Amino acid sequence: MKSMIILLSCLTLGSIDPPIKHDMFLFEDPFLIGQWSIINPEPRNEHIDFQSISLSLESNYRFNISVKRKGHTRDSWAGEYSVENNQLIIGANSVHPQIFQYRVYPNQLVLNGVTLYKTMPPHLSGYWQSTEVRGADVMSGYISTIDLILNPDFYFSIQSTATNGLNKYREGVYYIEDNNIYFIFKDGEQASQFALKNNQLVLSSDDADMYIAFQRKH
Structure with a gap:
């Protein structure tokens, strides 16, 4: 868990105009698309300094990450990602792209063994x-x-x-x-x-x- 936060915190990203979103039926792995989140499973562990993480993946290969810290500060990153051979590459065009092994299901995304859950729009279910x-x-x-x-x-x-x-x-x-x-x-x-x-x-x-x-x- 801590290693994943460290990886995400190393991203250095520039400002890019977002490309047009894709036809979802032609997207390589459409179950990736959506809002993903995880709540700190060990809130009393002082070595894990976040409350929650939100990850947004779009069909135009843009991502946004937001980390809410225990001190109520928030860190955010945005940029491009790519998908290759069961690898999700966050910050594909950044100075330090981060590579995650992933598995994805309709409501779960597993990154390097850490499970994030897909978020549904309020009141839709x-x-x-x-x-x-x-x-x-x-x-x-x-x-x-x-x-x-x-x-x-x-x-x-x-x-x-x-x-x-x-x-x-x-x-x-x-x-x-x-x-x-x-x-x-x-x-x-x-x-x-x-x-x-x-x-x-x-x-x-x-x-x-x-x-x-x-x-x-x-």
Whole structure:
């Protein structure tokens, strides 16, 4: 744990204009994308001087790290990263790039044996039931209602009911970048934009005629 903090603290980075973000379905390892964090598991250990670490990885190969110290100070770094052969290289173009062996799962990122957990946007997880379904692309399946469950571990399930009463069920994993949500299931994948306000979730698409409004079901 301490060695990872020392590595991150050695980064020396310049200011660079961020490149355009990628098509997530073409990104090398899309589960990397997101907000990751870890809380100090030994807060009474005086040799570990941080309270929490946050790591943001974007599809344009930009990163941001924020370390909150025990003295309530905060250190931050930003720059470019790269991915090669199960190695995550933080500060790829810096004076002292730092290399981590990594494993990634839908909700966990393991760097040199240290586990960070993916952070979900507030109030997004839960059981959502459609209140409005419209758009030529979604209505072509004669869908009348949709039930969507977004679990906090980034697994989802969705059941749609057609006007003739037939049900279709899918489950898989999802990930998020900005206001985009990407669903991956056994026989395909789908991207949508999402908007969240109070207890309403709206999914729409720039590439399809689709609008689905959901209400949280308690």
